Amino acid sequence: MNAPALTKNQALVFEVLEKADGPLSAYTILDKLRDHGFRAPLQVYRALEKLLEYGVVHRLESINAFVACAHPDQNCHSHGIVAFAICESCGHVMEFHDHEVDHRLMDWTRGKKFKAEKTTIEIRGLCEACAA
Amino acid sequence: MNAPALTKNQALVFEVLEKADGPLSAYTILDKLRDHGFRAPLQVYRALEKLLEYGVVHRLESINAFVACAHPDQNCHSHGIVAFAICESCGHVMEFHDHEVDHRLMDWTRGKKFKAEKTTIEIRGLCEACAA
């Protein structure tokens, strides 16, 4: 899915996520956009839905939060499963891809004839700075 | 963490999960236990907290639900990361382990000096029966 021009609301939500130094919940985004006229959660969720579809934002399932894609130039959807390491202390997120992991999981699903649609890989723990 | 004898509430919650043929939300569990005196979400969440700690129940982050461990005899905590394939049509869950995947993720975290505490791997899609 390639990203068409963003609408006003989509651009606002995306900008907030890009500027943030970590993942944000939908309601946190809402609060940051009240000055721009946002009043209701749906305004955020609807924008997020599109941004996720375009692949420019990722959802972190294990913490109910959203983060701008760390690889804006590439197309995340095109190079396999996206994995995240989430620091539970400072909140920073590292996004990475590992084709070998993709391969192993694909092997498993093929063996089980399971049709994978969306795979979540999230490692929670402490980043180097916080573990010290 | 080895499981000590379960308390009454813990046993009731575990029994519900074991008998279910798929993951259940905490509130669904609550409803199933109203006849046994359960009245409030906390009764379920407190039991789940312990069952998760003992490793006999897993939490599916991507669907906010809980499932009994599929390997009751083994100790899931002892053989690496637990991965799940979740059918979005029939709700069935397959639990598996792949040491090669564990290895790759561990390699990555070591390289980044990230101290992993808990890793989530969840594949959502369609099981063989439902994909047909």
Add this chain to the structure above:
DNA sequence: ATCGCACACGTTATAGCATAACGCAATTGA
């Protein structure tokens, strides 16, 4: 024995996350 502590439990209230359902306006394409 009784004090202190840990733990499970019950209850009420609240916080946090997400969507349903309605209507309106602008765009597009037949």
Add this chain to the structure above:
DNA sequence: TCAATTGCGTTATGCTATAACGTGTGCGAT
């Protein structure tokens, strides 16, 4: 022009999870 699509705003609601308080019970230390 008409119908279909898409985005938007608003209100209301539903689902998920925890805070805060108090009770009772078991158990080891004094």
